[in-house]
Amino acid sequence: MTEYTLHVPSIRGTTNDSPDMPYQEKEFATDDMADIDDYFLLSTSDIPPEDFDDLYLPVAHLDQRLSLPLLRRALEEIDTLEDLDPQTKKDTINMIHGLGECFPDDGLHGGYEG
Numbered sequence: 001m002t003e004y005t006l007h008v009p010s011i012r013g014t015t016n017d018s019p020d021m022p023y024q025e026k027e028f029a030t031d032d033m034a035d036i037d038d039y040f041l042l043s044t045s046d047i048p049p050e051d052f053d054d055l056y057l058p059v060a061h062l063d064q065r066l067s068l069p070l071l072r073r074a075l076e077e078i079d080t081l082e083d084l085d086p087q088t089k090k091d092t093i094n095m096i097h098g099l100g101e102c103f104p105d106d107g108l109h110g111g112y113e114g
Contacts, residue, residue, distance in 0.1 A: 002083035006091050007047045009059055010038040011066040014102050018069035019061050025052035027062055038064065041074060041092055042081070056081060057092070059099065068103050071096055075108065 028036050034048035041057040043049040057074040061067050074096050078089060100108040 001085070002044055004042045004044055004056070004081070004084055004088050004092075005046050006088055006095065007037055007041060007043060008095070009041065009066070009099075010064065011060055011099075011102075012064040013066070014068070015061060015065040016068050016103070016106060017061070018067060018073075021058070021073075023058055023062075029062075041095065042084075042088075059096070066099060066102055068100070068106055068108075071100050071103075072108055 023039070025036070028039075030036060032048075033050070033052070036052065037043060037048050037055060039058050039060040039062075040055040041059055043054050043056070045051065045054040049055055057077060059066060059070045059074055061070075075093065078084070078092060078096075081089075084092075097108065
């Protein structure tokens with residue numbers, strides 16, 4: 001079973017814009033994985049991750065603004081992660097909903113309730 005580590009992202013504001021996906025490692029202004037993991041919720045190799053491909057569920061733009069469309073997408077994609085244990089899944093969904101509170105006028109409307 002794959003073990004996922006949940007990570008609280010560092011954010012610098014919010015946006016309703018959706019970035020081009022999927023992200024590629026070369027798009028980030030740093031080579032330090034400890035900085036790149038701040039854009040994602042999950043890693044399969046701890047925090048900081050060993051490799052870019054270990055990161056899952058991006059929630060922030062490259063400028064580190066929390067993205068409402070990415071939060072919605074994370075709720076949709078969480079069921080596609082193989083071997084995600086039930087507790088980590090629940091904690092991740094709760095974190096997504098908590099981050100969604102940064103958008104009081106928009107929210108996650110119709111998002112996954114788990």
